[in-house]
Amino acid sequence: MLGFLKALKEHYLVCWFQCSQEGFDAYAGSKFVFEVQISETNDIGSPSVFWERIPFFLTLDDLAKVTVIENKVKDKLRLPPNTHDIFGMDENIQRWYKKKFEKVDNTYTNSGSVTQTVSLD
Numbered sequence: 660m661l662g663f664l665k666a667l668k669e670h671y672l673v674c675w676f677q678c679s680q681e682g683f684d685a686y687a688g689s690k691f692v693f694e695v696q697i698s699e700t701n702d703i704g705s706p707s708v709f710w711e712r713i714p715f716f717l718t719l720d721d722l723a724k725v726t727v728i729e730n731k732v733k734d735k736l737r738l739p740p741n742t743h744d745i746f747g748m749d750e751n752i753q754r755w756y757k758k759k760f761e762k763v764d765n766t767y768t769n770s771g772s773v774t775q776t777v778s779l780d
Contacts, residue, residue, distance in 0.1 A: 664701045670708060671701040686739040687759040688732065714769050722767045730762045 662675035672695070679690040695716070698707035714722060738760060739745065745756050 660703055662703050666701075667697065670697050670699060672697055673701060673703055673705075673707075675703050684759075686737060686743075687756070688736060714767055717769065719766070719769075722769070726763050726766050733760060733762050736760050 660675050660677050662673060664674075665672045674693070674695045677692050677694065679692075681690070683689040693713040694704075695709075695711055695713070696703075696705075696707040697709040698705050717725070736759075738757070745753060
């Protein structure tokens with residue numbers, strides 16, 4: 660996690676990027692979320708007075724742009740070769756993995772969670 664904090668009288672504004680628990684994948688990239696909280700302590704993820712993820716702060720136009728960016732990144736992703744370990748696993752695991760390469764077919768909403776895919780390309 661990478662965070663920022665600022666004291667606000669009796670509270671703290673705490674913002675952070677959190678990488679997906681799935682980790683980084685050389686083929687599928689990685690994902691992250693951005694979260695914001697106002698709390699009595701400066702600890703990331705501590706009980707808070709206010710907590711939201713980035714979609715809460717975005718307009719519908721902003722969310723549509725996020726979808727476009729997500730799909731541009733996914734256009735650059737390539738499935739691993741057939742010899743990759745994933746293709747020796749259960750069909751359900753393979754389907755789950757392959758979904759990481761599929762384009763986003765809907766615009767994110769303000770009440771949802773946006774996990775943005777990133778790639779090193």
